[in-house]
Amino acid sequence: MLLRHTPQEISERSALTINPAKTCQPIGAMYAALGIRGCLPHSHGSQGCCAYHRSTLTRHYKEPISAATSSFTEGASVFGGQANLLQAIDNIFTVYDPEVIAVHTTCLSETIGDDLPQIFDKAHKEKKVPPGKTLIGAPTPSYVGSHVTGFSNMVKAMAAMAEKGERKNGKINIIPGWVEPCDMEEIKRLAALLGVSVNMFPDTSGVLNAPMTGEYRMFPEAGATIADIRDSGNALGTLALGEWCSAEAARLLDSKCKVPCSILDLPFGLSATDRFIDALRTIAGTVVPEEVMVERGRLVDMIADMHQYLYGRKVALVGDPDQLLAMTEFLVSIDMQPIHIVTGTPGKRFEERIAEITAPMGRPVNVRAKGDMFLLHQWIKNEGVDLLIGNTYCKYIARDEDLPLVRWGFPILDRQGHQHFPTVGYRGGLRLLEQMLGALLDRKDRDDPESQFELVL
Numbered sequence: 001m002l003l004r005h006t007p008q009e010i011s012e013r014s015a016l017t018i019n020p021a022k023t024c025q026p027i028g029a030m031y032a033a034l035g036i037r038g039c040l041p042h043s044h045g046s047q048g049c050c051a052y053h054r055s056t057l058t059r060h061y062k063e064p065i066s067a068a069t070s071s072f073t074e075g076a077s078v079f080g081g082q083a084n085l086l087q088a089i090d091n092i093f094t095v096y097d098p099e100v101i102a103v104h105t106t107c108l109s110e111t112i113g114d115d116l117p118q119i120f121d122k123a124h125k126e127k128k129v130p131p132g133k134t135l136i137g138a139p140t141p142s143y144v145g146s147h148v149t150g151f152s153n154m155v156k157a158m159a160a161m162a163e164k165g166e167r168k169n170g171k172i173n174i175i176p177g178w179v180e181p182c183d184m185e186e187i188k189r190l191a192a193l194l195g196v197s198v199n200m201f202p203d204t205s206g207v208l209n210a211p212m213t214g215e216y217r218m219f220p221e222a223g224a225t226i227a228d229i230r231d232s233g234n235a236l237g238t239l240a241l242g243e244w245c246s247a248e249a250a251r252l253l254d255s256k257c258k259v260p261c262s263i264l265d266l267p268f269g270l271s272a273t274d275r276f277i278d279a280l281r282t283i284a285g286t287v288v289p290e291e292v293m294v295e296r297g298r299l300v301d302m303i304a305d306m307h308q309y310l311y312g313r314k315v316a317l318v319g320d321p322d323q324l325l326a327m328t329e330f331l332v333s334i335d336m337q338p339i340h341i342v343t344g345t346p347g348k349r350f351e352e353r354i355a356e357i358t359a360p361m362g363r364p365v366n367v368r369a370k371g372d373m374f375l376l377h378q379w380i381k382n383e384g385v386d387l388l389i390g391n392t393y394c395k396y397i398a399r400d401e402d403l404p405l406v407r408w409g410f411p412i413l414d415r416q417g418h419q420h421f422p423t424v425g426y427r428g429g430l431r432l433l434e435q436m437l438g439a440l441l442d443r444k445d446r447d448d449p450e451s452q453f454e455l456v457l
């Protein structure tokens, strides 16, 4: 009983978080920055912050994450971090020669009031930025928001680089939100099947699921190029996947460069993928190709075949808002019952949308934005579930409550596969179903009496 002190009785807390359902802003900014080709993320703060951000990403993606730090000590904390950052920019371009340095702030540099645009201006004036190289920066104070906010802030900084030229480039910007590198690949594959020319940023495919070649490359030949990001201002339109992660960048492109945007849910499950495919179809002015229809048909087939094991099963979910909205919709559409839903990321709209999505269930649902996993555990103690879906930290609740667990979301620190097997699109829906059914049927096999122990399920 690792969480033996979690009481069943719930008392309202306003100033205490226990077992957070989020992590810190710079981790999101660092993940987004790795989706730019030739980019070295830079943490403007103490070494400890940077070590934490890097190690979390390394443990999740099982890839070495390179990042630099301003290495604040007492002096920088008192007098400001400008001198450290200027020295760092000089050192990084001299020693590692990246195309881009993507700087994000930390709690400390925000608290002492370091002004990134002013420091960048000074770096350019002092010729610490070689010709053709780029500096971008995002504010990521971790005492507000979450890793999702940090991701969104860095993507918005990318959109701020967009330039409007004389002509449209015939492409559609896709801002994919915080999904796995393989999910980004899958989104590009689906767009290509519909004949849509895509400019995706950020794009971590090939960066954080790179093959072992025997040769270390500090900057893989993958990710969105600075030229493409600048060119996003000439796109025909933008599809932003996920309100929390992608919408602000898309709206900035709209206001700055007059690139119209549509904000869609992440394409998890049947309905959200339908809407994504329909948006691509409308843009391309074409019909959905047979190959995509076959993939959809396979997902519908598996849902129909296995419906008896899914129907009415209660689920508890924890994760990030964009992922949870689409996943909840998927579960409701296959007659499962997501009854406890928590995200650590703030945003009132989340609770309203979950209420709308779960309305067809005709029963009350526990939902909390800016909640924590302690609360989720208490809800489960008060009304048990058949399945728990969430990140690795859920394993403590799963063990104590003897629940099957499907690992999904961020971070996954103790399993493999999430970087390589997409969960977006129709094929991703198959993967999600396979994982859920595997967990539910393993539990059925374990618990069934011998008289009902079936060979064929």
Ligand code: SF4
Residues within 6 Å of the ligand: 024, 025, 026, 045, 048, 049, 052, 105, 106, 107, 108, 142, 143
């Ligand atoms: S001090 Fe702030 S930025 Fe640094 S690791 Fe902690 S929460 Fe993150």
